Amino acid sequence: MKPRFVGQPIKRKEDPRLVTGASAYVDDIVLPGMLHMAVARSIHAHARIKSIDTSRASKLPGVRAVVTGEEIAANCGQLPAAGDIKNMKRPVHHPLAVGKVRFVGEPIAAVLATDAYVARDAAELIQIDYEELPAVTNPEKAVQQGSPILHEEFSDNVAYSFGWENGNTEDGFSKADTVVKQRFINQRLAPVSMEPRGVIAAIRMPENELVVWSSTQVPHLLKTQLGLMLGIPENRMRVIAPEVGGGFGSKLNVYAEEALVGYLAKKVGQPVKWIESRRENMAGTIHGRDQINDVELALKKDGTILAMKLKVIADIGAYYQLLTAIIPTLTGLLAPGAYRVPALKFDLVAAFTNKMATDAYRGAGRPEATYLIERIIDIAARKLGMDPVDIRRKNFPKPAEFPFQTSGGVFYDSANYEKALDRALEVADYKGLRKKQAELRKQGKYMGIGFSSYVEICAMGPSIAMASGGWESGTVRIEPTGTVTVSTGASPHGQGQETSFAQIAADELGIDMENVTVLHGDTARTPYGIGTFGSRATAVGGTAMYLALQDLKEKMKKFAAHMLETTPGNIEFEVGKLVMTGTARSVSFMDVVTSAYVAKKLPPGVEPGLEATRFFEPSNFTFPFGTHICVVEIDEETGEPKVVKYVAVDDCGNVINPLLVEGQVHGGIVQGISQALYEEVVYDENGQLLSGTLMDYAVPRAHDFPMFELERTVTPSPVNPMGIKGAGEAGTIGSTPSVVNAVVDALAPLGVTHIDMPLRPEKIWKILKLGRAS
Amino acid sequence: MRIEGQFLFDAIPPQAAWNFLTGPDLIAQCLPGCEKLIKTGDDTYEMTLKIGVGAIRGTFTGSIRLHDLNPISGYRMSVTGSGAPGFVKGEGLIQLGPEAGSTQVTYSGDVSAGGPIASVGQRMISGAARMVIDQFFKCAAEKLAG
Numbered sequence: 018m019k020p021r022f023v024g025q026p027i028k029r030k031e032d033p034r035l036v037t038g039a040s041a042y043v044d045d046i047v048l049p050g051m052l053h054m055a056v057a058r059s060i061h062a063h064a065r066i067k068s069i070d071t072s073r074a075s076k077l078p079g080v081r082a083v084v085t086g087e088e089i090a091a092n093c094g095q096l097p098a099a100g101d102i103k104n105m106k107r108p109v110h111h112p113l114a115v116g117k118v119r120f121v122g123e124p125i126a127a128v129l130a131t132d133a134y135v136a137r138d139a140a141e142l143i144q145i146d147y148e149e150l151p152a153v154t155n156p157e158k159a160v161q162q163g164s165p166i167l168h169e170e171f172s173d174n175v176a177y178s179f180g181w182e183n184g185n186t187e188d189g190f191s192k193a194d195t196v197v198k199q200r201f202i203n204q205r206l207a208p209v210s211m212e213p214r215g216v217i218a219a220i221r222m223p224e225n226e227l228v229v230w231s232s233t234q235v236p237h238l239l240k241t242q243l244g245l246m247l248g249i250p251e252n253r254m255r256v257i258a259p260e261v262g263g264g265f266g267s268k269l270n271v272y273a274e275e276a277l278v279g280y281l282a283k284k285v286g287q288p289v290k291w292i293e294s295r296r297e298n299m300a301g302t303i304h305g306r307d308q309i310n311d312v313e314l315a316l317k318k319d320g321t322i323l324a325m326k327l328k329v330i331a332d333i334g335a336y337y338q339l340l341t342a343i344i345p346t347l348t349g350l351l352a353p354g355a356y357r358v359p360a361l362k363f364d365l366v367a368a369f370t371n372k373m374a375t376d377a378y379r380g381a382g383r384p385e386a387t388y389l390i391e392r393i394i395d396i397a398a399r400k401l402g403m404d405p406v407d408i409r410r411k412n413f414p415k416p417a418e419f420p421f422q423t424s425g426g427v428f429y430d431s432a433n434y435e436k437a438l439d440r441a442l443e444v445a446d447y448k449g450l451r452k453k454q455a456e457l458r459k460q461g462k463y464m465g466i467g468f469s470s471y472v473e474i475c476a477m478g479p480s481i482a483m484a485s486g487g488w489e490s491g492t493v494r495i496e497p498t499g500t501v502t503v504s505t506g507a508s509p510h511g512q513g514q515e516t517s518f519a520q521i522a523a524d525e526l527g528i529d530m531e532n533v534t535v536l537h538g539d540t541a542r543t544p545y546g547i548g549t550f551g552s553r554a555t556a557v558g559g560t561a562m563y564l565a566l567q568d569l570k571e572k573m574k575k576f577a578a579h580m581l582e583t584t585p586g587n588i589e590f591e592v593g594k595l596v597m598t599g600t601a602r603s604v605s606f607m608d609v610v611t612s613a614y615v616a617k618k619l620p621p622g623v624e625p626g627l628e629a630t631r632f633f634e635p636s637n638f639t640f641p642f643g644t645h646i647c648v649v650e651i652d653e654e655t656g657e658p659k660v661v662k663y664v665a666v667d668d669c670g671n672v673i674n675p676l677l678v679e680g681q682v683h684g685g686i687v688q689g690i691s692q693a694l695y696e697e698v699v700y701d702e703n704g705q706l707l708s709g710t711l712m713d714y715a716v717p718r719a720h721d722f723p724m725f726e727l728e729r730t731v732t733p734s735p736v737n738p739m740g741i742k743g744a745g746e747a748g749t750i751g752s753t754p755s756v757v758n759a760v761v762d763a764l765a766p767l768g769v770t771h772i773d774m775p776l777r778p779e780k781i782w783k784i785l786k787l788g789r790a791s
Numbered sequence: 792m793r794i795e796g797q798f799l800f801d802a803i804p805p806q807a808a809w810n811f812l813t814g815p816d817l818i819a820q821c822l823p824g825c826e827k828l829i830k831t832g833d834d835t836y837e838m839t840l841k842i843g844v845g846a847i848r849g850t851f852t853g854s855i856r857l858h859d860l861n862p863i864s865g866y867r868m869s870v871t872g873s874g875a876p877g878f879v880k881g882e883g884l885i886q887l888g889p890e891a892g893s894t895q896v897t898y899s900g901d902v903s904a905g906g907p908i909a910s911v912g913q914r915m916i917s918g919a920a921r922m923v924i925d926q927f928f929k930c931a932a933e934k935l936a937g
Contacts, residue, residue, distance in 0.1 A: 059906075060873070060877045060878055060905050060906025060907070061878075061905060061906075062905075121905065121906065121909075121910070141849070141875035142875075296907060296910065296911070299910070300910060701909070703903060703905065705903075705904070705905045705906075705909040705910070706909065706910045707909065707910065708910075709907070709909070709910020709911060710846075710910065710911050712911075713910070713911070
């Protein structure tokens with residue numbers, strides 16, 4: 018049966034309800050008797066709490082409760098943090114600070130009141146007497162002797178150190194004709210999902226269960242962890258992720274506020290709501306990146322890479338959130354990028370600093386790797402006098418070499434890097450661009466062409482590489498009237514799986530998409546699952562559903578064979594019916610469904626009903642790849658870089674819905690370009706957050722970008738039966754280095770070899786003025 | 792952040808300017824948002840000040856201490872305050888110089904801020920501070936002239 022829906026650019030089933038405002042985000046949910054929580058937060062980066070006076074807050078009319086750290090520490094577990102790194106120091110992390118605060122925005126007290134405004138006013142009336150302590154915000158200084166120590170139970174601020182070596186790095190360096198070195202700063206970013214976080218909790222009868230509505234990417238994981246923290250058996254916990262307005266990894270977590278809302282709802286016996294303000298979001302929701310990467314690359318004269326040394330200092334902030342410790346370790350896995358790097362030595366030091374925790378932000382550890390390899394290979398090309406295209410091509414493994422074991426310690430599943438590069442060169446008209454660049458240079462203008470031939474780690478992942486399982490679940494139920502309900506353990510929040518999963522199910526069963534409903538995000542309506550992150554929902558969650566569909570198809574074939582008096586091996590699915598191969602004989606889909614439910618003529622040994630659940634644990638990650646080409650022009654008066662052309666050729670394996678893939682790539686490229694040019698979370702030396710609002714933190718706008726020219730190559734993944742690789746993060750991972758490479762290329766005539774991100778006009782302006790002066 | 796500037800008290804001799812700039816009641820009359828300024832010790836005053844920078848508004852309570860007083864030519868001032876909008880701390884030097892029957896006041900200092908007020912507009916704080924200082928001196932000049 019030829020697919021009717023898979024591969025087609027079908028518009029999202031989700032959008033009509035979203036664009037008409039018909040659906041509900043957490044803040045749209047109102048429950049009878051609902052109270053509102055507000056949080057009093059630290060104004061100091063590092064201080065002892067001498068005393069907290071809640072009397073004025075408690076007396077404000079409408080205030081129902083005020084809680085502080087001691088009460089929460091006595092009644093609620095600590096925040097969970099994954100990672101089993103050998104020497105990892107695990108600091109105490111209560112939902113409310115006890116005795117000491119370690120970053121600006123750390124929760125100190127929570128107020129419960131009859132409306133949100135009273136709660137906020139009361140939170141401001143809480144008097145906190147601090148004894149200020151010196152703060153440390155620079156991760157290199159933080160790990161030095163004599164630095165202020167954040168967690169006094171430890172002797173220093175080294176959260177952990179970690180490293181490995183694959184191949185013989187020293188041997189590679191000893192045989193090198195040339196060695197290039199560079200320090201790259203991968204700045205701290207704020208995820209800035211359009212909807213901030215929000216939580217409601219309520220005890221519901223008759224189950225006497227705690228129902229939690231949270232803007233989360235991981236409802237099942239949250240249910241397990243919150244139950245443990247609050248001492249509620251998991252079978253009396255239910256978590257619902259309603260509409261979620263973006264996450265980018267920032268909602269792949271278990272936050273203090275989720276525990277506080279649950280605790281307070283239990284304590285007062287009334288529903289409790291908390292909605293994060295944007296200022297709280299900037300200060301108290303996880304940040305991303307924040308690594309310093311010292312890279313050395315050893316090469317032969319002809320550009321062949323021999324070995325690489327990578328030292329990473331990861332600024333992880335004051336505490337671990339859920340995946341804080343794991344993220345920087347991913348950078349080592351992907352450091353060789355799309356190249357044959359025979360030996361790699363990776364050393365990582367993670368530092369506690371007086372800042373918000375870093376954690377997963379779109380790409381999570383892999384953008385850092387892609388940035389450093391794609392930048393250092395450009396620096397090497399320039400030093401060797403090679404074209405950036407030629408040095409890349411020289412070091413690509415060939416398609417026949419896959420699965421390809423890298424010195425990062427992983428097996429790349431499948432790829433054809435040259436094909437994507439060649440297609441990008443063709444689409445961008447590379448020769449024409451270089452010619453134009455030469456002409457503009459003669460006129461004293463600055464134009465640059467930047468490449469990024471990235472590879473990334475997706476479809477997370479095999480359980481061996483994941484903190485709490487790398488599988489996903491899917492249930493498919495064909496109801497007696499022939500409608501189909503799919504429920505997935507993944508938790509889409511903007512990716513469009515209600516559409517793509519319906520496409521797959523409809524094609525497999527030979528029915529219309531309208532007859533398929535996809536449920537997600539409610540732990541009571543879906544099988545236990547892991548969640549949506551790491552570009553995994555379709556490749557892993559979709560595969561679980563696909564396997565359940567195969568089970569149901571096998572069962573339906575048995576019914577059909579019984580009805581047609583043949584064997585199941587002779588039955589095929591067609592649109593609306595099951596046919597006997599090579600004959601005109603068939604039974605309708607609906608007749609088979611009816612026969613399975615009325616169950617009067619069951620095939621021998623076959624049970625009634627049409628419902629199947631499968632769990633899929635992949636044998637490996639998938640490794641999408643591609644080449645991005647960015648063209649920038651720099652305004653020589655203001656130093657402003659403008660992206661004038663952007664070509665992306667991505668390969669995410671087989672595509673279920675090209676519209677959804679393009680949407681993911683568009684958003685990803687925007688976030689990646691934005692890291693290169695605009696965004697940066699800034700703390701001052703005292704640990705005060707200076708980029709605490711959207712007036713101070715640069716979020717890009719549509720007019721900052723040209724139309725993107727997108728193409729694809731298709732190299733199916735052997736890791737899952739549908740050959741899907743995943744597309745959620747590739748745009749972000751691939752784009753950032755191409756922009757910086759383009760700007761450096763533009764400024765190369767001035768002798769520029771590197772500029773740290775973000776490439777603000779003032780940095781470039783200074784170079785232009787100094788360059789011209791000298 | 793660094794704050795510095797000058798103000799000329801036109802046709803006002805240094806002694807009069809000195810009296811004004813070190814007199815709590817007089818300061819309270821001219822400091823925008825000042826709700827309370829009470830002497831609590833030698834050259835130490837308790838203060839309640841309402842301020843707003845952008846969307847962040849609220850009341851600060853804190854203290855001002857004048858020290859290293861060198862009558863009519865200068866003194867140092869330490870300010871600390873905290874409240875719902877966060878905290879501010881400052882250390883400044885105020886110098887008075889005669890200039891043909893007038894008084895030239897030169898001020899310089901370092902101010903640091905924390906909490907919401909810092910996150911909302913570190914860049915706006917120095918501008919807001921300059922505006923407050925300017926209003927203060929203009930008001931003082933008017934009172935002295937009147």
